[in-house]
Amino acid sequence: MAKIVLLTKIHAPIEQVFDLCRDIDFHQISTGATQEKAIAGRTSGLIEENESVTWQARHFGIVQRLTVVISKMRRPVYFRDVMTQGAFSKMAHTHHFFHDDGATMMVDQFEFESPFGFLGRWVSSIVLTPYLTRFLESRNHILKQKLEGRLSV
16 A cells, blocks of 8 residues: 655644645635545535545546545544545545644645556556645645635635
8 A cells, every 4th residue: 555644834723724624615725726526425614524525526637536434533633534435446544633833733644555456556656656745745735825824715
């Protein structure tokens, strides 16, 4: 299984960081490059534990759908979303938040497994891991800008 770990320091209260990370409306804004839209399940507001959302987005020029459920949550320090339907064999995204010298440290751990055995693992390492790392870094940058008052959406 491929794993991406990102650390993002945000100068904002932990509760605000936690809530914006699970805000469906803001997620759609922060992923504008892939035209992500919530099309089923929870489609607006703050997603909660045991709720699901189906995302439709364009990746590599192909429209795809991915359904995730919030499998665990402990506000404001942790939540985990797990794919129940989509292109991956497995996918889980764990979000941790903790206080760090007057700011909030956000830790993303994104794990996924591609189908198709060896070929899927090769594609994951060469194409998907770099692509998804850039995707998550971009989303985190927009989230950080919003929370630190440098983005007015």
